Amino acid sequence: xxxxxxxxxxxxxxxxxxxxxxxxxxxxxxxxxxxxxxxxxxxxxxxxxxxxxxxxxxxxxxxxxxxxxxxxxxxxxxxxxxxxxxxxxxxxxxxxxxxxxxxxxxxxxxxxxxxxxxxxxxxxxxxxxxxxxxxxxxxx
Amino acid sequence: xxxxxxxxxxxxxxxxxxxxxxxxxxxxxxxxxxxxxxxxxxxxxxxxxxxxxxxxxxxxxxxxxxxxxxxxxxxxxxxxxxxxxxxxxxxxxxxxxxxxxxxxxxxxxxxxxxxxxxxxxxxxxxxxxxxxxxxxxxxx
Amino acid sequence: xxxxxxxxxxxxxxxxxxxxxxxxxxxxxxxxxxxxxxxxxxxxxxxxxxxxxxxxxxxxxxxxxxxxxxxxxxxxxxxxxxxxxxxxxxxxxxxxxxxxxxxxxxxxxxxxxxxxxxxxxxxxxxxxxxxxxxxxxxxx
Amino acid sequence: xxxxxxxxxxxxxxxxxxxxxxxxxxxxxxxxxxxxxxxxxxxxxxxxxxxxxxxxxxxxxxxxxxxxxxxxxxxxxxxxxxxxxxxxxxxxxxxxxxxxxxxxxxxxxxxxxxxxxxxxxxxxxxxxxxxxxxxxxxxx
Numbered sequence: 328x329x330x331x332x333x334x335x336x337x338x339x340x341x342x343x344x345x346x347x348x349x350x351x352x353x354x355x356x357x358x359x360x361x362x363x364x365x366x367x368x369x370x371x372x373x374x375x376x377x378x379x380x381x382x383x384x385x386x387x388x389x390x391x392x393x394x395x396x397x398x399x400x401x402x403x404x405x406x407x408x409x410x411x412x413x414x415x416x417x418x419x420x421x422x423x424x425x426x427x428x429x430x431x432x433x434x435x436x437x438x439x440x441x442x443x444x445x446x447x448x449x450x451x452x453x454x455x456x457x458x459x460x461x462x463x464x465x466x467x
Numbered sequence: 468x469x470x471x472x473x474x475x476x477x478x479x480x481x482x483x484x485x486x487x488x489x490x491x492x493x494x495x496x497x498x499x500x501x502x503x504x505x506x507x508x509x510x511x512x513x514x515x516x517x518x519x520x521x522x523x524x525x526x527x528x529x530x531x532x533x534x535x536x537x538x539x540x541x542x543x544x545x546x547x548x549x550x551x552x553x554x555x556x557x558x559x560x561x562x563x564x565x566x567x568x569x570x571x572x573x574x575x576x577x578x579x580x581x582x583x584x585x586x587x588x589x590x591x592x593x594x595x596x597x598x599x600x601x602x603x604x605x606x607x
Numbered sequence: 608x609x610x611x612x613x614x615x616x617x618x619x620x621x622x623x624x625x626x627x628x629x630x631x632x633x634x635x636x637x638x639x640x641x642x643x644x645x646x647x648x649x650x651x652x653x654x655x656x657x658x659x660x661x662x663x664x665x666x667x668x669x670x671x672x673x674x675x676x677x678x679x680x681x682x683x684x685x686x687x688x689x690x691x692x693x694x695x696x697x698x699x700x701x702x703x704x705x706x707x708x709x710x711x712x713x714x715x716x717x718x719x720x721x722x723x724x725x726x727x728x729x730x731x732x733x734x735x736x737x738x739x740x741x742x743x744x745x746x747x
Numbered sequence: 748x749x750x751x752x753x754x755x756x757x758x759x760x761x762x763x764x765x766x767x768x769x770x771x772x773x774x775x776x777x778x779x780x781x782x783x784x785x786x787x788x789x790x791x792x793x794x795x796x797x798x799x800x801x802x803x804x805x806x807x808x809x810x811x812x813x814x815x816x817x818x819x820x821x822x823x824x825x826x827x828x829x830x831x832x833x834x835x836x837x838x839x840x841x842x843x844x845x846x847x848x849x850x851x852x853x854x855x856x857x858x859x860x861x862x863x864x865x866x867x868x869x870x871x872x873x874x875x876x877x878x879x880x881x882x883x884x885x886x887x
C-alpha cells in the first residue's frame with residue numbers, strides 16, 4: 328500500500344538568484360532538503376532530523392540534473408519519493424517550474440550516523456515509515 | 468600603542484550575486500564576519516570563536532549602509548576596527564570595491580554568552596586583545 | 608485608513624542554521640526580504656521588485672537587533688510595516704519565534720534606482736500603495 | 748603536454764556550517780564553483796564566466812560524494828581537473844580537509860549557452876584552454 332504522492336511547493340526567494348537572473352545551481356540541493364524536511368514533518372518523524380536526534384541520516388551522495396532555469400517570481404514544486412536501500416535511504420526529486428515544466432531532477436543518498444559521525448543503525452521511527460515508501464516505476 | 472590597521476581581502480563569489488547582477492545585501496553581513504574571523508586569527512585568538520569556546524561573543528546588533536554595488540569579478544577589501552564597550556565589543560567595517568571605491572560601511576555589536584546563550588563574562592584572551600584596540604578618529 | 612496588519616510566516620530551513628545550532632544572523636536580513644516580497648505580492652505590486660522593473664527600490668541601509676535565537680524546527684513569524692519618507696521607503700520588521708517570543712527587530716531603507724543604479728523617481732504603483740501605509744505608534 | 752595540477756585553498760566560513768557543526772552539503776557545490784572560477788582566472792579566461800560573456804558554460808549536471816565533514820576552522824583544499832567532451836566540458840573535484848584527508852569528490856558537466864539559455868558553440872578562448880587539459884588516470 329503506497330503512500331500518497333508527496334509534493335512541496337514554495338516561492339523562489341530573490342536571494343536564491345544569481346547574476347544570470349536564475350536560481351543558482353547550489354540552491355536546488357537546498358530545495359531538495361526543504362522537501363525532505365516537509366516530508367518528515369508530514370510523516371510525523373521530523374524529530375529524527377539533525378540536530379534533534381542522536382541518530383540522524385547524513386547525506387553521503389547527491390546528484391542534480393538541470394533542465395530549465397527557475398527565476399524570481401516562479402514557484403518551485405518539488406515532487407519527492409523515498410526508498411530504503413538496506414540501512415541507507417535514497418530520495419529522488421523532480422522540481423517543476425510553476426507546476427508544469429520540469430526544471431530539475433536529482434537524488435540524495437543517506438546513511439544513519441551517530442553524534443560522532445560513525446555509521447550506526449537507523450532511527451526506528453524512520454525505518455517504519457520507509458517500509459511504506461517506494462519509488463514508482465514511472466518517473467518523473 | 469595601537470595595533471596596525473587591519474584589512475581583509477577576498478574575491479566576490481558568483482553565488483553571492485543576485486538577479487540585479489550585484490552582491491546581495493545580506494552577503495555584506497557575511498563579509499563582515501569573514502573579516503572578523505581573519506582578525507581573530509591574526510590576533511591569535513581564533514579559538515574564542517563559536518563553536519570552539521564555552522564563552523563566545525554573539526552578535527546582538529548589526530547595521531549596514533550600502534553605497535556602491537559589488538559585482539562578480541570584483542575584490543572586496545574589508546577594513547575593520549574593534550573597540551571594547553564595557554563587557555561588549557563593537558566592530559566597524561568599511562568595504563572597498565577593488566581597493567579604491569567605498570562600497571559599504573557597517574557595525575556589529577557583540578556580547579559574551581555561554582553555551583546556554585546567557586550573558587556572561589567575556590573570554591579573557593579577547594579582553595586582553597581588545598585593550599590594544601580602538602577606533603580611529605577618522606573613519607572611513 | 609490603515610491597511611491591515613501584515614505578517615508572513617515560514618519554517619526555518621536547516622541550511623539557515625550554523626554551528627551554534629541557531630539561525631545565522633545574516634539570514635534574518637533574508638527573512639526581512641522574504642516578508643517584503645510577500646507584502647508586495649499581497650499588495651499586487653510584485654512586478655516592481657528587481658529584476659522585473661526598470662525602476663526598483665534598492666536597499667541602502669539595514670539594521671537588525673537580535674534578541675532570541677531561532678532554531679531548526681521553529682517557525683519565523685515576520686510582522687512588517689512600511690512608511691514612505693519622501694522618495695524613500697522604510698520598512699520595519701519584528702520576527703517572532705513560533706508566534707510568541709520576539710526574536711529580532713530591524714529596519715531597511717530603500718531608494719528608487721534605474722537600471723544603471725542611478726537614483727530616480729519611484730515606481731508609481733508603489734507610491735500609490737505607500738500612501739495607504741504607515742507605521743503604527745506602538746511597535747513591536 | 749599536461750597543465751600543472753590545479754589546486755585552490757580557502758578557509759571554511761562560519762556561515763557555511765550548520766547545526767550539526769559541519770559544512771552544509773550544499774556548500775560543497777559552491778566550493779566547486781570557487782575552484783572553477785579560480786581556475787578560469789589562472790588560465791586567463793575569467794571573462795568567459797557568466798555574466799561577462801554572451802556565451803557561457805551553464806551547469807547541467809552536478810554530483811557530490813561526501814566522505815568526511817569539514818568544520819569551521821578547517822581549510823578546504825580543492826583539487827580540480829577539466830576535460831572537454833565534445834561541445835561540453837566536465838570538471839571533477841576532490842576536496843581535502845586541511846590538505847590531508849579526503850573530504851569529498853564530485854563532478855560538474857557544463858554546456859555552452861547564449862543569453863537566451865539556448866545551447867550554442869562554446870567560447871573559443873575556453874576551447875583553446877581545454878585542448879591542453881585532461882583528466883589524469885589516477886584520481887583522486
